[in-house]
Amino acid sequence: MSTSTAAPPKAGPPSVESLTVKVDGRAIVVPKLSPDWQGKPAPTTMIQACEAAGVTVPHYCYHPKLPVAGNCRMCLVEFGTPALGPDRKPILNPDGTLKIAKSPRPAIACATPVSPNMEIYTTTPGVKQMREGVLEFLLINHPLDCPICDQAGECKLQEYSVEYGQAASRFAEQKVHKPKQVDLGPRLILDDERCILCSRCIRFTRDIVGDDALGFVNRGSYNTLTHYPGRPFDNNYTLNTADICPVGALTSKDFRFQMRVWFLRETPSLCTSCGTGCNLLIGSREDRIYRYVPRENEAVNGCWMCDAGRLNYGWVGRRDRLTECRMRHPKGGWQVTNWPALLAAVTEKLAQAAPGSVALIASARQTNEELYLLSRLATRLGALTDAVPRPGQADHLLVCADRNPNSTGARVMGLAATPLGANLPRILEGLRSGKVKTLVVFGEDVTALGVEPALLARLDAVIVSDILPSPTTELAHYLLPGCAHAEKRGTFTNVKGRVQKFMKAVEPRGDARPEWETLTELARGLCGLGNFGGIEGLFNQMALDIPAFEGLTWSKLGDGGANLVLPIPPQP
Amino acid sequence: MIIPRRPLSLWERLYLPAVWGGFKITLRHFFKKKVTMQYPEERWTVPAGYRGAPYLVRDQDGRTKCVSCQLCEFICPPKAIRITPPGPQPNPGVGNVEKLPQEFEINMLRCIFCGYCQEVCPEEAIFLMKDYSLSGHSRAEMIYDKERLLALGGTHQDQHQKWKQKAREAAAQGIAPAPEATP
Ligand code: SF4
Ligand code: SF4
Numbered sequence: 001m002s003t004s005t006a007a008p009p010k011a012g013p014p015s016v017e018s019l020t021v022k023v024d025g026r027a028i029v030v031p032k033l034s035p036d037w038q039g040k041p042a043p044t045t046m047i048q049a050c051e052a053a054g055v056t057v058p059h060y061c062y063h064p065k066l067p068v069a070g071n072c073r074m075c076l077v078e079f080g081t082p083a084l085g086p087d088r089k090p091i092l093n094p095d096g097t098l099k100i101a102k103s104p105r106p107a108i109a110c111a112t113p114v115s116p117n118m119e120i121y122t123t124t125p126g127v128k129q130m131r132e133g134v135l136e137f138l139l140i141n142h143p144l145d146c147p148i149c150d151q152a153g154e155c156k157l158q159e160y161s162v163e164y165g166q167a168a169s170r171f172a173e174q175k176v177h178k179p180k181q182v183d184l185g186p187r188l189i190l191d192d193e194r195c196i197l198c199s200r201c202i203r204f205t206r207d208i209v210g211d212d213a214l215g216f217v218n219r220g221s222y223n224t225l226t227h228y229p230g231r232p233f234d235n236n237y238t239l240n241t242a243d244i245c246p247v248g249a250l251t252s253k254d255f256r257f258q259m260r261v262w263f264l265r266e267t268p269s270l271c272t273s274c275g276t277g278c279n280l281l282i283g284s285r286e287d288r289i290y291r292y293v294p295r296e297n298e299a300v301n302g303c304w305m306c307d308a309g310r311l312n313y314g315w316v317g318r319r320d321r322l323t324e325c326r327m328r329h330p331k332g333g334w335q336v337t338n339w340p341a342l343l344a345a346v347t348e349k350l351a352q353a354a355p356g357s358v359a360l361i362a363s364a365r366q367t368n369e370e371l372y373l374l375s376r377l378a379t380r381l382g383a384l385t386d387a388v389p390r391p392g393q394a395d396h397l398l399v400c401a402d403r404n405p406n407s408t409g410a411r412v413m414g415l416a417a418t419p420l421g422a423n424l425p426r427i428l429e430g431l432r433s434g435k436v437k438t439l440v441v442f443g444e445d446v447t448a449l450g451v452e453p454a455l456l457a458r459l460d461a462v463i464v465s466d467i468l469p470s471p472t473t474e475l476a477h478y479l480l481p482g483c484a485h486a487e488k489r490g491t492f493t494n495v496k497g498r499v500q501k502f503m504k505a506v507e508p509r510g511d512a513r514p515e516w517e518t519l520t521e522l523a524r525g526l527c528g529l530g531n532f533g534g535i536e537g538l539f540n541q542m543a544l545d546i547p548a549f550e551g552l553t554w555s556k557l558g559d560g561g562a563n564l565v566l567p568i569p570p571q572p
Numbered sequence: 573m574i575i576p577r578r579p580l581s582l583w584e585r586l587y588l589p590a591v592w593g594g595f596k597i598t599l600r601h602f603f604k605k606k607v608t609m610q611y612p613e614e615r616w617t618v619p620a621g622y623r624g625a626p627y628l629v630r631d632q633d634g635r636t637k638c639v640s641c642q643l644c645e646f647i648c649p650p651k652a653i654r655i656t657p658p659g660p661q662p663n664p665g666v667g668n669v670e671k672l673p674q675e676f677e678i679n680m681l682r683c684i685f686c687g688y689c690q691e692v693c694p695e696e697a698i699f700l701m702k703d704y705s706l707s708g709h710s711r712a713e714m715i716y717d718k719e720r721l722l723a724l725g726g727t728h729q730d731q732h733q734k735w736k737q738k739a740r741e742a743a744a745q746g747i748a749p750a751p752e753a754t755p
């Protein structure tokens with residue numbers, strides 16, 4: 001796995017902080033110290049130097065975000081260091097260059113620090129033979145389950161066997177069999193025959209999560225991974241072990257036998273389950289989402305994400321999604337309509353509303369762009385606004401106490417109070433007293449906030465946009481079907497003020513369309529705003545209008561996002 | 573250049589000799605061996621290696637050999653194959669094979685009988701057989717489902733029966749449970 005942690009080699013002449021090594025004959029300057037798995041400076045290793053030189057060293061047990069174990073031997077390379085004379089001075093070749101003494105023994109690149117003027121060789125016949133040998137040993141007891149193995153297609157054993165292995169097996173003996181289909185915990189299945197004993201999973205759960213739950217038992221060919229007896233492997237990060245397991249030993253129960261990975265289209269997106277905003281890839285095929293996997297972002301989630309967020313995608317494909325534009329008939333009952341008619345009716349209704357008689361309850365699950373447009377509408381209507389808080393329990397790793405993905409965005413746009421939801425009692429009060437006659441709700445169920453159905457029935461207009469049915473959508477006068485984040489593009493601002501964008505993975509259902517499109521048309525009718533020319537233009541306009549976004553543009557966000565310019569007021 | 577047409581002679585203008593010549597040829601063939609085939613009552617014996625319609629097979633124990641690896645679905649040039657994988661629910665019947673397609677469809681209107689599916693299959697579960705004339709009353713009828721493909725494919729004598737062998741080996745080494753597939 002590539003990582004962005006290896007500091008780029010410094011420009012200019014090598015200072016005391018850096019040293020020169022040669023990788024396959026090409027000289028490269030690397031820092032003396034590079035970040036280790038915790039980000040602390042540690043002597044730069046050969047594998048880091050090779051990566052900086054753009055040379056791939058195959059590896060199984062090494063992972064840039066885990067302590068080095070050095071047990072798989074896949075990364076063996078040959079190397080040489082400057083030869084020293086009896087006076088401990090480097091011996092020079094006749095042409096004045098350093099004489100290099102090639103080490104008689106190879107070294108594992110993942111755990112060997114580089115030294116000045118070291119030469120690393122990764123393409124010699126010896127290295128080729130060692131790789132073949134390591135793979136041959138890994139495969140002697142391997143079941144070759146590829147046709148039924150969920151890892152096939154993203155399996156390092158398959159990939160390296162093709163790239164560096166031998167074509168045929170010389171193993172005539174019977175293979176050692178181990179337990180298969182082992183129920184390791186609520187979300188994982190273990191196949192011990194496929195395990196190559198790299199210990200990545202053990203180190204992850206022990207050193208990253210702090211739950212020392214996995215270990216090896218027995219010895220030699222019978223060496224077997226297992227969980228602590230009587231205690232299932234169950235913490236909120238277990239599924240990351242399925243990602244880092246280089247083979248199909250650990251696989252997800254949720255994704256088990258659902259789809260082969262080579263059919264999945266990967267779309268960069270974000271987790272919406274809390275304010276951390278873990279980066280992820282949506283794996284989808286033909287408008288069905290099959291899985292989320294974490295996407296590396298050093299500034300947010302490293303390589304990991306929590307199980308709860310990862311498994312929170314089923315609602316996107318729910319059958320009861322709202323897919324129709326609906327208006328309440330004057331004589332009662334629903335009338336299915338189309339977007340132009342619905343938007344014209346909503347625009348007219350809002351234009352007639354007296355200033356101060358409108359309340360707007362937004363959702364901190366909406367994108368920055370949508371919240372921006374809502375804030376423009378709220379200003380025009382003189383509306384009382386707020387968003388709904390979703391408090392939860394934070395943990396020591398990624399999960400944040402704010403379970404909304406975009407509370408920061410809602411507050412920066414001026415839509416939500418600080419703390420989030422502080423305005424809700426005032427809105428409720430307005431509804432009760434009859435001062436508020438029109439209620440606009442985006443993506444929330446207000447009946448859960450204490451707004452009685454009878455109260456809603458009394459209002460002039462209840463305009464609701466949502467994705468899934470709720471008591472509020474049932475009581476709406478105008479229902480605007482919206483999109484899940486996976487069906488549109490947009491940005492969220494996480495709790496630390498990092499603006500990140502997400503892409504569209506699947507098509508919206510039925511007549512549903514992205515809220516930002518709906519809101520663009522409402523804002524055009526009510527506030528005279530122009531067309532923004534797509535989400536890029538809308539984001540850029542927002543960045544011009546909202547001081548905290550100063551200097552940002554859609555394209556500047558890149559894949560990893562960018563920090564807000566202004567410090568955001570902390571949530572009490 | 574104009575080539576003048578030669579006027580027909582009296583013998584030629586009579587026509588009868590030409591008609592008679594035709595009759596002679598017909599008569600000669602009348603007593604020869606017949607070459608036409610009474611299709612569809614009569615059919616070709618297709619040569620070995622002929623690539624007809626692809627069907628799924630069972631092994632001699634009646635086990636559906638396909639494990640739903642979806643390689644054929646991936647390789648199929650006209651995208652004629654559509655497989656529904658079994659999903660995570662455990663299926664006790666499949667034993668150590670773990671996987672079985674929930675549904676397997678081949679759209680015979682799309683299939684070009686290329687044989688890639690047979691070539692790519694790691695389980696020897698799909699074979700191009702000898703059927704070359706497929707017909708149906710509707711398009712839907714031409715999409716063959718799993719049951720139909722298995723019925724048409726019949727039994728394939730498996731020399732190795734690797735899954736059965738694996739289960740036996742594991743059981744002999746005391747690895748429990750060592751389920752063997754039940755058909
Ligand atoms: S772990 Fe890799 S090599 Fe082993 S069965 Fe699975 S896909 Fe095949
Ligand atoms: S289960 Fe996977 S990650 Fe864990 S030791 Fe085995 S191969 Fe490595």
Ligand code: SF4
Binds near residue numbers: 649650682683689
């Ligand atoms: S024979 Fe060719 S076209 Fe027909 S199903 Fe197989 S791979 Fe597809």
Ligand code: SF4
Binds near residue numbers: 147637641642692697
């Ligand atoms: S390649 Fe063979 S085993 Fe795989 S899905 Fe196709 S028929 Fe089944």
Ligand code: FES
Binds near residue numbers: 058060062070111
């Ligand atoms: S990657 Fe270096 S020993 Fe495993």
